[in-house]
Each structure stands twice: as structure tokens, then as C-alpha cells.
Amino acid sequence: MSYYGNMDIQHEMDREDDEEMNIYINVDPINSSHVRTETENSETKRQQTPQHTGSDTVRNRSSRASSVCLVLLCVLLLTAVIVLCVLINSKSTxxxxxxxxxxxxxxxLTEERDQLQIKITNLTEARDELLSKNMQLAKERDISSSNLELIKHRDQLNKEKNELSKNEWxxxxxxxxxxxxxxxxxxxxxxxxxxxxxDLIIINNSEEQGFVKKISAGVKVWIGLTDGDKEGRWKWVDSxxxxxxxxxxxxxxxxGGIDEDCAVNYEPGWADFPCNHLMQWICEKVILK
Incomplete structure (x- = not known):
């Protein structure tokens, strides 16, 4: 094809384009404006696309870091749980x-306590037995001591009796x-x-009265009877x-109106006499048999 032929073809295409452009302009200016707006928006979006792409990269990195941290935290928690279980098991053991x-x-300790209790019981029983024996021995000792004292007293009285008998007792x-x-x-x-x-004799019964008459042979003898404290109230020397x-x-x-406050014994019986009269007397000393 020749140069001129190409030019004709190019010229024809440009003319068609101009006609289409005129059609769009004449038909709807609003649409044209809308088309421009959309075109601008498209351009804007194409210009902004690189910025949104960088932010998404940052988010992806943050997400991966969070995942790693979560995994590490889980590992640490699992490790802590394992260690805690081991410690618990060890403490439990x-x-x-x-x-x-x-x-x-x-x-x-319970067995030792029971043994000690048995020993205490045995010792208590032994103590009680010893106390009982001690009390018995003390009684026997007291009896022996009392008997010994009585024996000594009896011997002493017998000795006195023998001595007094020698002296006409x-x-x-x-x-x-x-x-x-x-x-x-x-x-x-x-x-x-x-x-x-x-002391002067105290006559308590008829037998003793007969004994006095026998040893005195009817002689007047002082006896231990007087009303010197109160007239008419006769009492013995032991009150x-x-x-x-x-x-x-x-x-x-x-x-004869004379105070006769002392008693004598003679053949018929008793009589009161003045206490200053001179007479024989009978002494009595009570001893054991």
C-alpha cells in the first residue's frame, strides 16, 4: 500500500472519532461529566493503590508477630503447667x-503412752499396797508402843506396889x-x-466399906469426904x-453447933467431926491390876 493510501485511512479514522465525540457531547453532558468523574476516581484509585498495599503488609507482619507471641505464650504456659504439676506431685509425694x-x-507415741499408763497403774497399786502395809505397821507399832508403855507402867506400878507394901501399904x-x-x-x-x-480414901461400895472396917479394926479414921465448901453438901476429894x-x-x-465439916469412919459407920481433930487416916492410891 502507498503512502497516500495510508494517510487516507488515518484520516478516515480520525473523522470517525470526531463524530463519536460529537455525538457524546451533544447527547448527555451530565453523562460526560459523570464519565470524567469516574475516570478521575479510577485514576485516584490507581494512584492510591500502592498506599493500601503497604498497610496490608504491615498488618500481615503484625498478625504473624502476634501469632508467634501467642505460640510462645502457650509454650510458656504449658511449661509452667508441667513444672507446677511436677512440683505438686513432688509435694504430694x-x-x-x-x-x-x-x-x-x-x-x-500411743504405744509408749499405753506402756507408761500400765506402769503408772502398777506403780499406783504398789504404792497403795505399801501405804496399806505402812498403815498396818503403824497400827502395830502404835499397839506395840501402847503395849510397851502399858507394860512399863504396869512394871512401875508393881514396883511401887512392892515398895509400898514393904511400907505397910x-x-x-x-x-x-x-x-x-x-x-x-x-x-x-x-x-x-x-x-x-x-489421897484420902473414897468409898464407892459396901465391899470397900467392909474392907475399911477390917483394916481399921473399929478405930476412927479420916476418909476423903467433906462439906467444907458448902454446909450440907458432902462430896469426895475428887469432887x-x-x-x-x-x-x-x-x-x-x-x-453442939460446932462446924463438923470432915467425915470419919468407925465401927457403926460414918460421922462428921471438926476437921482440926487429930485422928488416924487411910490413904488410897489407884493402880492397875
Whole structure:
């Protein structure tokens, strides 16, 4: 094809383009504007496309970093859980061993306590038995001591009795009696008796009254009876009241208005006499058989 032929073809194409352009302009200017707007927007989007592409890259990197951190955190948590389980199992094992040891110690202590309790019981029984024996021995000792004292006292009394018997003391029913040969007042006669651990005789029954009559042979003798404290109230030298009375008929009488505050014994029985009269007397000393 020749040069001129090509030019004709190019010229024809340009003309067609101009006609199309005129058609679009004449038909809808709004659409043309819209087309321009869309074209501009397309251009803008094409210009902005590289910026959005960079942001997405950053997000992708952040996402990968977060995933890595999460994985590492999970690994750390898993490791911590494993370590914790190991520690718990170890502590549980240690606790079990310690519990077993404690139970063993408690069992041993309980057995020792029971053994000690048995020993305490045995010792208590032995103590009680010893106390009982000690009390029995103490009683026996006291009895022995009492018997020993009684024996000593009896021996002493027997010795005194023998000595007194040599000095004309007469033994009769657990008592020693002394009949004087000299004469004294009632007060002096009593003093003589008390200086020898005795006192003027106290007559308690008819047997003793008969014994006094026998040893005195009817002689008037002072006895331990007086109403010197209160007239008419006769009592013995040991302050006991009369239980037996052997007054001679008409006695006591304070004959002739004279105070007769002391009693004598003679053949008929008792009589009151002035205490300053001089008479024989009978001393009595009570001893054991």
C-alpha cells in the first residue's frame, strides 16, 4: 500500500472519532461529566493503590508477630503447667511420706503412752499396797508402843506396889491403901497422902466399906469426904458426889453447933467431926491390876 493510501485511512479514522465525540457531547453532558468523574476516581484509585498495599503488609507482619507471641505464650504456659504439676506431685509425694512418718510416730507415741499408763497403774497399786502395809505397821507399832508403855507402867506400878507394901501399904482390888499409925488433922492427913501420889480414901461400895472396917479394926479414921465448901453438901476429894451412904444413925449432925465439916469412919459407920481433930487416916492410891 502507498503512502497516500495510508494517510487516507488515518484520516478516515480520525473523522470517525470526531463524530463519536460529537455525538457524546451533544447527547448527555451530565453523562460526560459523570464519565470524567469516574475516570478521575479510577485514576485516584490507581494512584492510591500502592498506599493500601503497604498497610496490608504491615498488618500481615503484625498478625504473624502476634501469632508467634501467642505460640510462645502457650509454650510458656504449658511449661509452667508441667513444672507446677511436677512440683505438686513432688509435694504430694513428700506430704505422703511426711504423713506416713507422722502416723508412725503417733502410733509409737500411743504405744509408749499405753506402756507408761500400765506402769503408772502398777506403780499406783504398789504404792497403795505399801501405804496399806505402812498403815498396818503403824497400827502395830502404835499397839506395840501402847503395849510397851502399858507394860512399863504396869512394871512401875508393881514396883511401887512392892515398895509400898514393904511400907505397910495394902493392895486391894486395883488400889493400894495405907493406914496411918500416927494422928493428924484432916487437912494434914490429906497432905500426907498427896505427897505420896495418893489421897484420902473414897468409898464407892459396901465391899470397900467392909474392907475399911477390917483394916481399921473399929478405930476412927479420916476418909476423903467433906462439906467444907458448902454446909450440907458432902462430896469426895475428887469432887464426885455421893453414890453410897454409910452414915451412922443421926449423922451428920454438927453436934453442939460446932462446924463438923470432915467425915470419919468407925465401927457403926460414918460421922462428921471438926476437921482440926487429930485422928488416924487411910490413904488410897489407884493402880492397875
Amino acid at each position: 513428700n506430704c505422703s511420706e511426711e504423713t506416713h512418718q507422722l502416723l508412725t510416730q503417733i502410733t509409737n 495394902i493392895y486391894y482390888k486395883s488400889s493400894l491403901y495405907f493406914l496411918s499409925t500416927e494422928k493428924k488433922s484432916w487437912t494434914e492427913s490429906r497432905r500426907y497422902c498427896t505427897l505420896r501420889g495418893a 464426885s458426889t455421893l453414890t453410897f451412904r454409910f452414915w451412922t444413925s443421926g449423922e451428920p449432925n454438927s453436934y
